[in-house]
Amino acid sequence: MFSRRLWSILAIAVSLAACGTPSRQTLGTAGGAVLGGAAGSAVTNGSTAGTIGGAAVGGVIGHEITKP
Numbered sequence: 001m002f003s004r005r006l007w008s009i010l011a012i013a014v015s016l017a018a019c020g021t022p023s024r025q026t027l028g029t030a031g032g033a034v035l036g037g038a039a040g041s042a043v044t045n046g047s048t049a050g051t052i053g054g055a056a057v058g059g060v061i062g063h064e065i066t067k068p
Contacts, residue, residue: 005051009037025066032062 013034022030036058037051044050 005041005046006038009034009055025063025068028062028066029059030062032065033059036061 013030016030033055037055039058040054041047041051043054
């Protein structure tokens with residue numbers, strides 16, 4: 001189940017990234033959200049709340065790291 005969720009998140013991120021030329025900060029936010037969601041899912045044994053929480057935290061961290 002973890003693998004299926006990860007592939008779904010990755011497919012959504014890739015499809016959104018193909019909509020135009022995103023800024024470095026947008027890519028950082030999206031990448032952080034994908035990695036955070038995967039980490040949250042792994043840590044909480046596939047919990048939906050853990051995945052969403054991890055994606056939110058990862059998105060914020062990715063956003064802050066790539067600030068100009």
